[in-house]
Amino acid sequence: MASFQDILSGVANSLLLGGQPAAEFSQSYRCYSIAHANESLHCLESGDKICLPSSALNALAQRHVQYPMLFEISNLQNPSQKMYCGVMEFSAREGIAYVPHWLMKNIGITDGALVLLRNVTLPKGTFIQLCPHDSKFTMLSDPRVILEKKLRGYSCMTKGSTIAIQYSGFTYLLDVMDVKPADAVSIIEADVEVDFAPPRDAPSSPPPEPVPDSSELVWSPSTEEKNELPSSTNQSQYFSKLGRGHRRSER
Known part of the structure; x- marks a missing residue:
């Protein structure tokens, strides 16, 4: 398993040797959910980090690598369906990328589909608005503290996506309604304000009483x-x- 330190060391060595890094990393992979990976990686389902093959590490070592390493992952058949993610390690089989199932659903793919991975740089997030699907999430003992801990497994937030939070044996889905200062941001080591919109299953307010016409x-x-x-x-x-x-x- 290759760590971020290995990546950064490889980049440093490449630069010291006078290597000429390429403009960007862009590679297609056959995508499978985390459930197909080693059991030690199943914890990645509660976050947005993926697992790539060791060849990706070698390719990244020849390029300028900016920490934290972030990627745009898109549906090769429908490039408009895309999200942003981080990477945990480089131990996947060659040509394979292991991706959280909830993220695969966001970009409209199933096991075996092709995805395009491209390294990107995102601004640090300052604001996120989340909308829980289930009001039970807001009834937890302290949902803000729980969310703060669970978001440590995330690298990015993408406006319009739906993230998954696993807690106490349940999976809670939350829509990302808004993010600032851009539609996709990094939340690594960022001071982010989190706001909750009313849950999707919350009863709607009754319509106001009709006001009679003044005439x-x-x-x-x-x-x-x-x-x-x-x-x-x-x-x-x-x-x-x-x-x-x-x-x-x-x-």
Whole structure:
């Protein structure tokens, strides 16, 4: 298993030897969920880190590597379906990338599909708004503290995606409604404000009572009623007794 220290050492050696790094790392892989990897990697399902083959480490060592290492992972059949992720280690079989199942669903792929992986640099996040699918998540003892701990398994946040948080034997899904300062950000060693939107299963507020049209509240005498009106000298007293702002049926 290759660590980040190995990667950085490889890059340093490459630069010291006068190597000319390529512009970017871009490689396609056959994608499988974490369940197909060694059991020691199953914990990656609660996060966004993936596992790549050792050849990826060799290729990255020939390029400028900026820590933290972040990647854009996209559906090769539909490149518009993409997310961002980190990497945990380089022990996968050659040509294979092990990816969390929830992330695969976000980009619309299943086991065996091809993905394109490209290294990227993302700005540090400052704000995230999350919307739990299930209100049970907000009823946990301290959902903010739980979320803070679980987000340590994540490298990035992508607006419009749905992340998975595993806690106490349950998997909670949360929609990423908004992120700042960009639509995709790094949350590694970042001071991020987290806001919760109302859960998706929360009952909607009842519609407000209809407000009657103001014209319905103005009384206008009919022809017969006009004939019953007192003389002009007493009309002001007559109207004051009727009272303004009432419906005709309330007279």
